[in-house]
Amino acid sequence: MKRIFKFIERYFFIIILLAVVISLFYSNSFKWVLSEYNGINMLNLLLSIILFTMGTTLKVDDFVTVFKNPKEISVGLLAQYIIMPILAFCLAKMFSLNDALTVGIILVGTVPGGTASDVITFLSKGDVALSVSLTAVSTVISPILTPMITLLLIGNQIHFNPFDMFISILEIVIIPIILGLTLNYKFPKFCDELKDYLPAISSIVICLIVAGVIGANKQAILTSSVIIMVVIILQYFLAMFLGFCVGHLAGMDKKQIITIAIELSFQNSGLSTGLAKNHFPNLSQATVPGALYSVWQNFAGSILAYVFRRYV
Structure with a gap:
């Protein structure tokens, strides 16, 4: 059973591409x-599951750790909530996107970092502790910053x-994280055993x-894929490039620079x-950019992780 979950984790980018193909046909x-079942919003429930699994880790x-490494955390958070929103806004204006796609792109830029960044950072031999801290803290403060910056x-x-x-963010993000954190506090051994399965879930x-x-x-x-995909690819690679620049200017070491770059380019697209x-x-159409960004970031990220691991 563990091998199956490890297979899913390792070849996630292939599985997500298969899911896209199936959904199109x-x-x-x-x-x-x-949809909603018995008053339960399924999309919100699925998002809560992801954040709950994050909480258990x-x-x-x-x-x-945030207080032990204030410089790295501060730089990462400032980049997350200043560079990413401005980048999204500029791209939306540059390509004259309609209101719906503009909302979608900007939400991708204003949400916190995604949990997949931790996995990609590990595969890239980056600073995993910094990645986890940035993801956790940016997520915890997102109920305030995401609505404010979007507004x-x-x-x-x-x-x-x-x-x-x-x-909404409190319900989808904070409560599940607190529940997961509490479970890990009460039953650490049980949660430790779950770690092999949670990334796949x-x-x-x-x-x-x-x-x-x-x-x-x-x-x-199908009718707007060319323009929106160009914007999404630019958003992803520009975020990574700017992450490298920020990390270098802040005087970080190689592992930390890689981590900042990955953290910026990997957004919680499901939340957006x-x-x-x-x-x-x-x-x-506002939901489209987040879905496409999720596909792209995991596909491109898996390839870049190999490049970082071998050549950077």
Whole structure:
């Protein structure tokens, strides 16, 4: 059984591509991902599962690391919540994206770093402790910063309620993390045994979310895929390049520079998709950038991890 989960973790980029192909040919197969059952929003539930698994891998000591390495953490967080939102906004303006795609791209830029960054950092021989700390802290402060920055960037042209987004992120992100953290505190041995399975579980859930969103927006993706894919690829590689620049200018060592670059380019695209669906229901295409970014970051990230490991 453990081998199966390790296989899923190692070849995640292939599995997510298969999920995309299936969702394009059989779009109704994953229709349930964006549905509600007995009042339960399935997309939010799936996102909560990912954040809960992340919580079970964390300990209070992980947050103490923030105070031991204030420089690296501060630089990473400032880059996360300043560079990424501005980059997203500039790309949306440069390519004259419509309101829906603009919302989607900006949400990709304003959400915290994704949990996949920790895995890619490990594979790239980066600073895993720094990656985990950055992901955890950026996620914990996201209920305040994500709605606030999103409001600053698009509030004048597209109406939404930042307080509702704050509550939504608390429910989807913070509560599951606290539950996972509590479980790890109460039953550390049990959670330690789960570590071999959790990355694969998160990977499967991400595949389901991506497949659901792509299936629901099949026509929109097929008609606008060229422009939006160019924007997404640029967003990803520019984020990584800027991460390298920031790390170098901050005087970090090679492992830390690689980590900052990966942390910036790997966003919690699943969360951006969920926020787009929940808070911009009239802009159905707003969910598309998050889904496509998830596919691209995991596909490209797996290849780059090999490059970093061998040549950097």
